[in-house]
Amino acid sequence: MFKMNKSFLILAGLAFLAIFSTSCKSHERSRTTGWEYNNPKNGGFEVAQSAEQITGPGLVLIEGGTFTMGSTSETPFYEWDNSPRKVTVSSFYIDQTEVSNIAYLEYIFWLNRVYGQSYPLVVQNALPDTLVWRDRLAYNEPLVQTYFRHPSYQNYPVVGVSWVQANDFASWRSDRVNEGLLIDAGILDFDPDQVDENNFNTDAYLAGQYEGLVKEGKKDLDPKGTGVRNVRFEDGLLLPNYRLPTEAEWEYAALGLVGNTLYNRVVERRQYPWNGSGVRTDETKYYGSFVANFKIGSGDYMGVAGNLNDGASIPASVGSYWPNDYGIYNMAGNVSEWVLDVYRPMTPEFVSDFNPYRGNVFKNVKKDIDGGIAPKDSLGRIVYENITPEEAALRKNYRKADNVNYRDGDYQSGIRADWLDGEEEATDSKSMYDYGQTTLISDKARVVKGGSWNDGVYYLSPGTRRFLNEDESASTIGFRCAMIRVGSAIPGGN
Structure with a gap:
């Protein structure tokens, strides 16, 4: 038996080598x-x-699709800033x-190790x-001293982080993950x-x-090259950027309607990330x-001692309670979450029905005097700048860089x-929302x-929405x- 298995392994190995050598000799041709x-001989x-x-x-893969975005119950505050509408969200990934x-x-x-001295x-x-x-x-006061740094809280959700800080974290995470992929592939050394x-x-x-x-670099097939080159994005090794989810993505993932889908229809709508109108299992x-x-x-x-209901007087650890049908935890309760969008009460009336989002500020990489990419900044980052009016002048899908207030x-x-005068005086929301006087809505x-x-049951519904300035934070x-x-x-799809 051992000899037969050994012979089989030898034959399998020879077959693999034959296939491998054949595939190495052949090159796919352009259609x-x-x-x-x-092929280096072809350039x-x-x-x-x-x-x-x-x-x-x-991350967890979220299969995209169509859903009804917006409030699924009557608002007791009469804000009417999230009327229901049908939209489609492309597939994406989100943190579990x-x-x-x-x-x-x-x-x-990491920041302290790299930037702490200078x-x-x-x-x-x-x-x-x-x-x-x-x-x-x-x-x-004990929470001020212990919540962020004590080991007992290490798996609890971080709070006190502004929207700006959350975006910076996502950018850092993108770089560390991609650096790790290059190290694992033998391209770079740590x-x-x-x-x-x-x-x-x-x-x-x-x-x-x-x-x-x-370490080894990427083999360069350019006959005029050095034989080794950097990895390019076209090589498929690097991942796209981590970022905050859009409001539509977050709400879609929270509802987890994939569990209520039969053929091409949703057989039961949801008020919460679970079925039914109750909050008990x-x-x-x-x-x-x-x-x-x-x-x-x-x-x-948290309930009474001896029979605590949700078991937490402040945030619980990040893997607590039951996941929804996408396998995501705490999309209702524990902590509210920042999303990418700028808040406007009329957003549901105007945004696209495909990947809806408000907050676009279109940018290009900053160029030097010769048209090349400008040198990176003192923190090692490539500099981006808003597109110019000249660059947007002939566009039909947008006419300027900042579309936050569109x-x-x-x-x-x-x-x-003087609306009919046609002269656009203001570039921010002050022309409509008088921040600090009649409203707290601004471009931030x-x-x-x-x-x-710290919220009642109403806000457990994924359709609810609130806002806070991007440079502020809360517990x-x-x-x-x-x-x-x-x-x-989806993997293996069209």
Whole structure:
């Protein structure tokens, strides 16, 4: 038996070598010109093998589709800022849990190691505001001292982080994941001496402005090349950027309607990320237990001793309670979450019905005097700048860089005595929303989704929406990251 198995392995190995050697000798040909790809004799035009996008660390694939976005119950506050409408969301990835304290501490550690000596303000500006726990009429000082740094809270969601800080974290995470992929592939070696501008940044690496410690590099098929080159995005090795989810993506993922789909229809709508209108589980083992962390009523954050209901007076750990049908945790309760969108009350009336989003500010890479990519900045990052009016002049799909206020906040959308004069005076929302006088809406207002440990049951519905300025933070707001899905909507799809 052993001899037969050994012979089989030898034959299988020889077959593999034969196939491998044959595939190495043959080159795929262009269906357009008939020329061979990946052949140095033909100039070395390289075509990567078609491959599925790998799932980045911490992410879950969300199969896209059509759903009814917006409020599913009557608002007791009569804000009417989220009327229901049918939209389609492309497939994407989202974090299985909120970003935890330990993940954010890893980020702070890296910033301190790379920028701490020369740019201590970078580290300081990234720290969460632990003072958000203070209350003039409550004793929360122990949370100020312990919640972010004590090991007992390391798997709890990070709070006190502004929208701006959350975006910076997502950018850092993108670079660290891509650097790890290059190291795992043997392209680069780990460089423990990265400091100041000499640190791995995905854009800088792709622009040829970061070299790092090259281990093997990528084989260069260009006959005029050096034989080794940097990885290009076309090689399919690097992942797209981590970022905050859009409001539509977050709401779609939270509802998890994939569990209620039969053929081409949703057989049961959802008010929460679970079926039914209640907030307790009907599982026999846990019958009657709350399925989310929220404020049950006035003065009741966790129930009575000996029989706690949701079991948490503040945020619970990020993997607590039951996941929804996408396998995502705490999309209702625990902490509210930042999303990418700028807040406007009329957004549901005007945004696209495909990947809806308000907040576009179109940018290009900054160029030098010769038309090449300008040198990276002192932190090692490629510089971007808003597109110019000249660059947008002949566009039909947009006419300027900043589209935050388009159709809800710009000059044309306001009702003024001189509206017909046609002269656009204001570039921000002040032409329609008088911040600080009649409203708190400004260009810095960002959408916050979901309920928190300090909210009542109403905000557990994914359709609810609130806002906070992008440079502010709270003890009730955390975040999670998302990433675009490239190629087919599902693995192995069209």
